[in-house]
């Protein structure tokens with residue numbers, strides 16, 4: 001894989017230009033109600049963010065999308081863990 005030295009360590013994209021979007025590998029989670037895909041991205045000159053998309057099973061059609069700053073993603077992650085812990089405590 002060709003990778004420029006300006007790429008963040010998490011960049012998993014093969015590209016040779018300088019002003020390009022950096023993207024990590026995509027993580028797909030299959031759930032009973034659909035699939036959830038997450039990816040770390042960074043536009044040229046921008047800050048990294050988390051892109052989230054939801055799909056119906058085996059469908060390329062996107063049902064919903066969100067872009068979270070790293071701070072928002074951290075808050076959401078903590079909130080999800082707290083809710084999981086609360087649900088499991090009963």
Ligand SMILES: [Zn+2]
Nearest residue numbers: 007011013022
């Ligand atoms: Zn890159």
